[in-house]
Amino acid sequence: MSPAAAPILITGGAQRIGLALVKHFLAKQQAVILTYRTKHQVIDELASLGAICIKADFDEPEAITQLNNQIRAHTDALSAIIHNASSWDCEANNPDFSALFDNMMRIHAKVPYLINHALSDLLTANNNVSDVIHITDYVVEKGSPKHIAYAASKAALDNLTRSFAAKFAPNIKVNSVAPSLIIFNQDDSDEYKAKTLKKSIMGIEPGSKEVINSVDMILSSNYMTGRTVQIDGGRHLR
Numbered sequence: 044m045s046p047a048a049a050p051i052l053i054t055g056g057a058q059r060i061g062l063a064l065v066k067h068f069l070a071k072q073q074a075v076i077l078t079y080r081t082k083h084q085v086i087d088e089l090a091s092l093g094a095i096c097i098k099a100d101f102d103e104p105e106a107i108t109q110l111n112n113q114i115r116a117h118t119d120a121l122s123a124i125i126h127n128a129s130s131w132d133c134e135a136n137n138p139d140f141s142a143l144f145d146n147m148m149r150i151h152a153k154v155p156y157l158i159n160h161a162l163s164d165l166l167t168a169n170n171n172v173s174d175v176i177h178i179t180d181y182v183v184e185k186g187s188p189k190h191i192a193y194a195a196s197k198a199a200l201d202n203l204t205r206s207f208a209a210k211f212a213p214n215i216k217v218n219s220v221a222p223s224l225i226i227f228n229q230d231d232s233d234e235y236k237a238k239t240l241k242k243s244i245m246g247i248e249p250g251s252k253e254v255i256n257s258v259d260m261i262l263s264s265n266y267m268t269g270r271t272v273q274i275d276g277g278r279h280l281r
């Protein structure tokens with residue numbers, strides 16, 4: 044009987060894509076540690092399924108230190124870290140561009156940077172090659188005039204992928220998944236949805252399974268590192 048794999052840490056695991064990833068791994072009997080900021084109703088269900096649910100608001104100064112300590116109370120190894128937590132904020136909603144830029148850089152670049160450093164020994168303690176996966180965005184390659192700070196922060200995360208891949212090899216692989224539209228938000232208008240669907244040449248809202256498939260492919264590789272899986276429906280061909 045092979046020993047149970049060490050837990051996978053997923054940040055922002057209580058809704059949408061993060062939640063789909065958590066449920067996917069739990070269904071495969073894979074141990075999961077997830078962070079959440081808001082106490083979504085689903086948290087109790089995930090805990091009953093065996094997930095370790097840790098409250099972490101990464102806007103708080105001590106969040107990383109507290110997360111580090113809480114994770115070490117539960118495990119002495121990790122098989123993967125998936126940096127999923129994110130805030131899709133924009134200049135139109137934030138007249139304070141300085142605060143917006145700081146917030147975007149913190150959640151999308153500083154938090155993954157600090158977590159990777161803080162927990163790398165737990166990844167190395169894993170019995171097999173471990174993984175860090177950064178969930179970036181198609182806009183890393185194109186920019187975004189309506190989400191300027193967001194796109195720049197995801198580009199920083201994209202660059203961290205290559206730096207950490209070089210630093211952590213060969214015990215830890217580090218890769219990005221760069222989606223464009225995966226799932227709409229509840230308050231998205233029909234007009235926005237129609238306009239967004241036209242941006243790719245596949246023209247669909249693919250759903251979280253696209254990200255799950257890409258993550259599973261990365262985790263199944265013993266060789267791929269410092270690279271990006273782009274799941275964008277052919278947006279670059281428009």
Ligand SMILES: NC(=O)C1=CN([C@@H]2O[C@H](COP(=O)(O)OP(=O)(O)OC[C@H]3O[C@@H](n4cnc5c(N)ncnc54)[C@H](OP(=O)(O)O)[C@@H]3O)[C@@H](O)[C@H]2O)C=CC1
Nearest residue numbers: 055059060079080081100101102127128129223224225226
């Ligand atoms: N949805 C899509 O179509 C696309 C998504 N992506 C990327 O995929 C990933 C998942 O997307 P999606 O599911 O839509 O993400 P969401 O916008 O639903 O956010 C994911 C989670 O991030 C958490 N979060 C945000 N800010 C903080 C913070 N300061 N501290 C702690 N947690 C925080 C939220 O926690 P809580 O809810 O607990 O407050 C939320 O559950 C993201 O990285 C996103 O940028 C990229 C392109 C397209």
Ligand SMILES: Nc1nc2c(c(=O)[nH]1)N=C([C@H](O)[C@@H](O)CO)CN2
Nearest residue numbers: 129130131222223224225226228239
């Ligand atoms: N944290 C989030 N990031 C992004 C989201 C989201 O809902 N939350 N959504 C998008 C869009 O789907 C975009 O890819 C297409 O308009 C981008 N990032």
